[in-house]
Amino acid sequence: MENLALVSVIMPAYNAEKYIAKAIESVLCQRVRWELFVIDDCSTDRTVEIVEKYTDDGRVELLRNERNLGVAASRNIGIQRAARKNRKYIAFLDADDWWEEEKLEIQCRRLAETGCVLCCTGRELMDMDGSPLHKVIGVSQEVTYPMLLRTNSICCSSVVMETAVAQEFYMCHDELHEDYILWLKVLQKYGKASGVNEPLVKSRMSKGGKSRNKLKSAKMQFGVYRYMGFGVLKSVSYFLMYAINGVLKYL
Numbered sequence: 001m002e003n004l005a006l007v008s009v010i011m012p013a014y015n016a017e018k019y020i021a022k023a024i025e026s027v028l029c030q031r032v033r034w035e036l037f038v039i040d041d042c043s044t045d046r047t048v049e050i051v052e053k054y055t056d057d058g059r060v061e062l063l064r065n066e067r068n069l070g071v072a073a074s075r076n077i078g079i080q081r082a083a084r085k086n087r088k089y090i091a092f093l094d095a096d097d098w099w100e101e102e103k104l105e106i107q108c109r110r111l112a113e114t115g116c117v118l119c120c121t122g123r124e125l126m127d128m129d130g131s132p133l134h135k136v137i138g139v140s141q142e143v144t145y146p147m148l149l150r151t152n153s154i155c156c157s158s159v160v161m162e163t164a165v166a167q168e169f170y171m172c173h174d175e176l177h178e179d180y181i182l183w184l185k186v187l188q189k190y191g192k193a194s195g196v197n198e199p200l201v202k203s204r205m206s207k208g209g210k211s212r213n214k215l216k217s218a219k220m221q222f223g224v225y226r227y228m229g230f231g232v233l234k235s236v237s238y239f240l241m242y243a244i245n246g247v248l249k250y251l
Contacts, residue, residue, distance in 0.1 A: 010078030
């Protein structure tokens with residue numbers, strides 16, 4: 001796989017001592033050339049201590065925020081780091097998720113074949129202890145901007161994208177769905193993303209996560225539509241489609 005571009009993996013972390021070792025181990029198993037930036041956002045547990053055990057590898061770099069910045073700004077630090085090193089691709093991985101070992105290899109090939117600037121995959125939902133919930137959420141072979149407005153089918157931990165494209169927009173607004181905003185901006189300009197309909201991501205369902213609080217998530221989703229410049233009626237229309245698709249997604 002030496003002909004595949006090196007991928008900069010970006011992993012924000014905050015008090016992730018219970019899960020981050022498994023996330024890092026899943027990167028170590030990848031079949032393409034990679035480097036990993038772990039951005040610690042002022043953790044107060046053993047997160048830094050655990051990550052430091054991996055830094056002797058040479059491909060794992062620990063970056064520490066001087067103050068708590070939030071997940072969007074922490075990912076942006078990783079994007080900037082990858083850009084300074086002239087890496088072609090970046091990949092996002094949350095500290096409580098993990099990957100199948102062929103994930104990056106499949107996505108790098110797909111990006112080269114399709115010419116898309118972003119590739120995502122399906123995911124399998126896991127309990128917080130890592131046990132399967134026997135639910136797989138797939139993704140279309142192509143994800144377009146209109147499709148994405150109706151439902152956010154792109155899981156952040158599944159994304160591989162061109163570093164230069166991420167630099168155009170960066171992530172913003174932690175109080176909303178910061179990753180969703182980035183995907184919308186990218187597809188608004190570039191038209192479509194490539195999807196690999198395989199559960200190459202194992203996604204823990206955090207009880208305290210933004211997406212698990214349905215009322216909070218709904219408010220954030222409506223806020224995204226308003227942020228993207230849609231009027232109230234159009235935002236309501238998209239929100240209703242989002243709500244219906246959200247129910248169907250988790251059935």
